[in-house]
Amino acid sequence: MEKVDEKKYIPEVSQREVEDLRNAIRAASSRLICEYIERMKKIWPNRPDAMQYFDEIANFFGIREKEIREAKEEGKKVIGYTCMFAPIELILAADAIPVRVSSGWYDAAKLGNRIVPVEVCPVIRSTIGVKMIELSPYLELSDALITTLTCDGMTKLSEILGDYTSVWTICPPRIKDSEQSMAFWREELKTLKDNIEKLTGTKITSKKLRSAIELMHKAAKAFRKLQDVRKGNPVIMGRDAMLVNQTSMWDDIERWTRKTEELCSELEKRAKEKVWACPPDTPRVMITGTPIIWPDNWKLPNLIEEANPQGVIVADELCSGDRFLYDPVGVDELTMDDMFNAVAERYLLPSTCPCFTSEDGNEDRVNWLITKVKERRVDGVIYYVVRGCMLYAMEYMRIKKVLDKLNVPVYYLDTDYTREDTGQIKTRVEAFLEMLKSRVEI
Amino acid sequence: MLLEIISELLKLTVFAGLAFAGVLVILIWKKDLKTKVSYMRFFIQIMALIGLFYLFSCTNSLLLILFAIFTMTLILGRFFCGWLCPFGLYFDLVAVIRKRLNVRYWSLSEKLNRNLNRFRYVLLFFFIILPFALSPIEPWQWALAIFLTGPFKPISVLLGPVEPLVIPWRSVLKIYDLNISYPYASIITFYSGEDFALISVFVFIALTLASSFIVRRFWCRFCPTGASFAILNKFRVFKWIPLLRLNKVEEKCTKCGICKRVCPLRVTEVYDQKGGDIATSMCMLCLRCVEMCPYEDCLKLNMAGRTLFKSRNWLEPSKIK
Numbered sequence: 001m002e003k004v005d006e007k008k009y010i011p012e013v014s015q016r017e018v019e020d021l022r023n024a025i026r027a028a029s030s031r032l033i034c035e036y037i038e039r040m041k042k043i044w045p046n047r048p049d050a051m052q053y054f055d056e057i058a059n060f061f062g063i064r065e066k067e068i069r070e071a072k073e074e075g076k077k078v079i080g081y082t083c084m085f086a087p088i089e090l091i092l093a094a095d096a097i098p099v100r101v102s103s104g105w106y107d108a109a110k111l112g113n114r115i116v117p118v119e120v121c122p123v124i125r126s127t128i129g130v131k132m133i134e135l136s137p138y139l140e141l142s143d144a145l146i147t148t149l150t151c152d153g154m155t156k157l158s159e160i161l162g163d164y165t166s167v168w169t170i171c172p173p174r175i176k177d178s179e180q181s182m183a184f185w186r187e188e189l190k191t192l193k194d195n196i197e198k199l200t201g202t203k204i205t206s207k208k209l210r211s212a213i214e215l216m217h218k219a220a221k222a223f224r225k226l227q228d229v230r231k232g233n234p235v236i237m238g239r240d241a242m243l244v245n246q247t248s249m250w251d252d253i254e255r256w257t258r259k260t261e262e263l264c265s266e267l268e269k270r271a272k273e274k275v276w277a278c279p280p281d282t283p284r285v286m287i288t289g290t291p292i293i294w295p296d297n298w299k300l301p302n303l304i305e306e307a308n309p310q311g312v313i314v315a316d317e318l319c320s321g322d323r324f325l326y327d328p329v330g331v332d333e334l335t336m337d338d339m340f341n342a343v344a345e346r347y348l349l350p351s352t353c354p355c356f357t358s359e360d361g362n363e364d365r366v367n368w369l370i371t372k373v374k375e376r377r378v379d380g381v382i383y384y385v386v387r388g389c390m391l392y393a394m395e396y397m398r399i400k401k402v403l404d405k406l407n408v409p410v411y412y413l414d415t416d417y418t419r420e421d422t423g424q425i426k427t428r429v430e431a432f433l434e435m436l437k438s439r440v441e442i
Numbered sequence: 443m444l445l446e447i448i449s450e451l452l453k454l455t456v457f458a459g460l461a462f463a464g465v466l467v468i469l470i471w472k473k474d475l476k477t478k479v480s481y482m483r484f485f486i487q488i489m490a491l492i493g494l495f496y497l498f499s500c501t502n503s504l505l506l507i508l509f510a511i512f513t514m515t516l517i518l519g520r521f522f523c524g525w526l527c528p529f530g531l532y533f534d535l536v537a538v539i540r541k542r543l544n545v546r547y548w549s550l551s552e553k554l555n556r557n558l559n560r561f562r563y564v565l566l567f568f569f570i571i572l573p574f575a576l577s578p579i580e581p582w583q584w585a586l587a588i589f590l591t592g593p594f595k596p597i598s599v600l601l602g603p604v605e606p607l608v609i610p611w612r613s614v615l616k617i618y619d620l621n622i623s624y625p626y627a628s629i630i631t632f633y634s635g636e637d638f639a640l641i642s643v644f645v646f647i648a649l650t651l652a653s654s655f656i657v658r659r660f661w662c663r664f665c666p667t668g669a670s671f672a673i674l675n676k677f678r679v680f681k682w683i684p685l686l687r688l689n690k691v692e693e694k695c696t697k698c699g700i701c702k703r704v705c706p707l708r709v710t711e712v713y714d715q716k717g718g719d720i721a722t723s724m725c726m727l728c729l730r731c732v733e734m735c736p737y738e739d740c741l742k743l744n745m746a747g748r749t750l751f752k753s754r755n756w757l758e759p760s761k762i763k
Contacts (some may be wrong), residue, residue, distance in 0.1 A: 179551065217757055224755060327696065327736065328736050330703070332734065335546045336544075341703060345699045345703060346698065349697055350697060350698035352696075364697050367695060370693045371694050374693075
């Protein structure tokens with residue numbers, strides 16, 4: 001795609017500086033990915049071999065990058081997206097490769113400060129920074145980006161990224177339930193569909209859409225199975241499950257499904273043999289709030305599962321985690337119209353994003369939390385918010401009141417894309433886990 | 443005499459046995475949870491058509507069948523429309539053809555749908571009042587007229603439409619020995635002259651079938667027969683009676699909207715209502731929403747507190763072996 005000549009936001013950065021920064025951060029990041037995986041292996045000594053595959057895919061600069069590059073040379077298009085509102089089925093139906101490009105790189109967030117103020121959510125700042133120095137292979141390989149106007153950060157991010165590449169914005173209505181919202185959202189996706197068709201040169205036929213939906217059904221089935229395994233005593237550490245969830249965002253979905261099924265059958269076998277990943281009385285923690293994105297932003301999961309006393313993450317309510325593939329597209333009739341409506345509804349209606357409101361507030365999120373707390377026997381919830389993430393921060397009181405009623409302690413943890421506060425957060429997380437531990441023992 | 447009764451009973455037993463075996467076969471054969479109940483419903487609809495045919499031809503008492511269905515509706519809810527009505531079967535067959543042809547359906551706006559639902563009571567009133575308007579009778583005869591299926595047939599509005607459908611030779615309308623009887627056609631022909639009837643019946647048949655091709659179960663949205671059953675569930679006095687109830691668990695619902703979209707009548711209450719028993723006179727208990735709901739235990743069909751059927755994670759194939 002042709003680049004826009006006049007930059008609206010981006011300052012001129014010398015090519016040399018870009019290269020220096022990229023090489024430095026890239027080297028550090030490669031090391032960090034290996035280090036995090038080593039740490040995950042250390043905490044869970046009998047980690048199943050099936051996890052090996054996900055470790056490889058988790059490497060941003062590894063085989064998956066090469067695969068996408070090769071596919072691109074063969075003429076396939078890559079379409080990146082920032083939020084989980086982007087209809088993956090439509091991208092797959094057009095024979096394009098979907099990749100999620102929101103960034104978790106800490107160091108890149110500082111680069112974003114050159115364009116937007118520090119008060120802005122670091123996920124946004126980091127994504128801008130990554131684009132500035134061309135760090136993320138998936139973001140660089142994307143032929144077009146689908147950005148969603150959910151929060152303020154995402155709204156302006158789409159403008160800023162427009163300086164580099166072609167960006168398609170889709171705007172979800174902030175009230176979901178009404179008829180006119182649905183009609184509006186459908187029109188948004190129709191425009192998006194036309195754009196995808198124009199870029200890829202492939203017409204999205206009902207046959208293609210159907211097979212894409214069926215492919216995603218299989219992925220959702222494996223995804224749900226993995227979440228179901230986490231219901232009982234811990235057979236998988238939370239970090240590992242989160243890693244598997246995350247890899248689905250850039251991996252080849254068919255292969256990912258197969259590998260996840262393999263992992264699940266291994267885990268189910270272990271559950272039968274009663275081989276636990278950690279002692280069954282380990283406090284069961286749930287994370288909710290701002291998306292946690294691999295590779296850098298693994299601070300909180302690391303702290304929880306390496307803390308003393310140890311905790312285990314059994315559930316989360318993150319759009320980069322348990323929510324990602326959970327809802328299937330419910331096709332009633334195999335006509336193009338109904339399938340398209342089904343896809344549109346799946347991406348809008350079950351979403352628990354705090355950008356939505358209704359007369360009862362963000363009811364869907366509350367319901368999700370209550371169900372998961374009961375189903376996974378959660379002992380405590382960590383409400384994770386990065387500084388500048390207004391919508392999640394503002395919803396805290398509502399969630400706290402609901403969870404208080406269930407007698408589940410909530411801990412509000414605010415942090416930033418920085419490693420400096422690791423020690424301080426460690427103390428806070430350990431204190432919380434200590435408290436949970438004593439509650440579990442009672 | 444005794445032999446005759448025994449043979450009749452035997453026939454009924456064989457029929458019931460066949461129906462039961464058919465349901466069982468579908469339960470075992472259909473592994474896909476998304477279509478399991480739909481297939482069962484189709485089978486039962488066809489069985490009901492045969493059953494009604496048999497009942498009409500041997501007992502010959504419309505009032506008795508009407509009474510039985512009335513009582514069942516009172517106890518079980520408006521399931522007649524979804525599971526037994528032969529008229530509904532026609533529409534479903536049209537929908538199957540439409541799906542085969544890969545043609546989309548049109549959905550009406552919620553407001554129009556609600557208004558149509560109100561309109562059905564106007565139609566019901568019209569059909570009941572019609573005989574009185576056409577041939578005035580003495581007030582003392584009214585009670586009799588309402589309770590008897592005489593020349594006025596006011597009550598047969600409720601089940602009369604089904605009658606020509608299941609006993610073709612009693613139908614009024616025949617062209618070159620070709621039976622074109624259709625629900626409500628007998629009523630139309632009953633109240634109008636032969637020539638006018640011929641045209642109006644054709645128009646009626648064409649309209650209802652065509653409309654069900656465009657909008658799913660269009661006629662059912664304001665069918666007066668449905669209204670008569672809906673009335674029973676509408677009055678507060680009767681509200682506690684229906685044993686069959688759709689139940690929703692608010693917490694498990696993610697409001698994904700599937701239940702609203704797949705509903706052939708576009709009932710919105712299942713989606714809108716927060717948890718508990720779904721109270722609506724529009725629902726015909728076809729259970730399409732329950733089988734399509736992808737969240738385990740979220741939607742249930744309860745009978746007197748016991749769960750008969752509930753939503754499952756249909757991504758997994760059925761576990762019955």
